[in-house]
Amino acid sequence: MTSPEQHIELTDETFRAIGRFVYCFSRVVFWMRATIEDAVGNQHLAQIMCGAMTADQIQRAFFGICAERFDATPEEQQIAKSIRKRVVEAISFRNSLAHGDWLVGLRDVEGTNYPAQLGRVHPGSKEQWRLGQVVTPEELDARSDKLEVLRQDIWSYGMTAGGPMSLPWEDRRGTRPSDIFKIEGGAVVRKKEFNGFVA
Numbered sequence: 001m002t003s004p005e006q007h008i009e010l011t012d013e014t015f016r017a018i019g020r021f022v023y024c025f026s027r028v029v030f031w032m033r034a035t036i037e038d039a040v041g042n043q044h045l046a047q048i049m050c051g052a053m054t055a056d057q058i059q060r061a062f063f064g065i066c067a068e069r070f071d072a073t074p075e076e077q078q079i080a081k082s083i084r085k086r087v088v089e090a091i092s093f094r095n096s097l098a099h100g101d102w103l104v105g106l107r108d109v110e111g112t113n114y115p116a117q118l119g120r121v122h123p124g125s126k127e128q129w130r131l132g133q134v135v136t137p138e139e140l141d142a143r144s145d146k147l148e149v150l151r152q153d154i155w156s157y158g159m160t161a162g163g164p165m166s167l168p169w170e171d172r173r174g175t176r177p178s179d180i181f182k183i184e185g186g187a188v189v190r191k192k193e194f195n196g197f198v199a
Contacts, residue, residue: 007113010137011105014116017140018097024147025094028087028154029055032062035158039065055091059084062158070162072177079181082188083157086150093143096120153188156180 036058037046050058063084072080100120107113115134157177159165166174181188 003111007105007107010113013137014104014140017137017144018102020144021094021097021140021147024144024151025055025090027151028090028147029058031151031154031158032058032087035154035163036061036065038158038163039069055094056088059087059091062154066158066161066163068162070166072161075183076161076177078183079177079188080157080161082183082186083150083153086146087154090143090147090150153181153190 033046033050036050037043040046040049050061053061063080066080070076096118100118102116102118103114104116115136117132118135119132157180160175160177160180166176168174180191182191183189
């Protein structure tokens with residue numbers, strides 16, 4: 001049993017963690033959309049085009065554009081596939097978080113606090129009923145931390161897979177995704193930090 005003050009603190013912490021995840025996810029989508037805008041060549045028109053697109057439509061356009069304007073090696077195709085898999089997984093969880101049913105701050109008359117729970121119905125799927133999944137602030141923060149890394153990987157990949165940093169400059173070849181990333185144990189890892197900024 002916890003005090004009413006502790007209950008309020010836990011509830012507030014859960015809401016904070018939900019909000020942080022939503023923000024971090026939005027930055028992943030932002031950098032994919034920025035690559036699309038660069039490829040279109042007119043930011044205003046690209047923003048109009050992307051304005052009503054879902055996150056899944058944006059990721060499809062992002063990876064499609066990178067594949068179209070960049071002649072990737074087999075290793076670089078695997079790099080793209082690995083990054084894309086993480087994006088798709090993030091979108092799936094975000095969809096549940098945004099469209100599911102939350103139960104946060106439940107406390108009974110005896111003073112027992114119940115952890116935050118997220119439920120979602122997926123009609124016709126194998127997991128049609130996914131109710132009462134416990135989601136802690138710690139789990140949400142861990143997911144947000146992964147989104148921070150993914151955001152940087154999206155930016156680096158977009159900039160080097162046909163983006164501005166892939167172009168030759170002063171007799172030097174452009175930077176390629178394989179200069180930044182490698183596949184290790186079936187997953188993409190960084191060889192080195194990319195010389196640029198990510199916000």
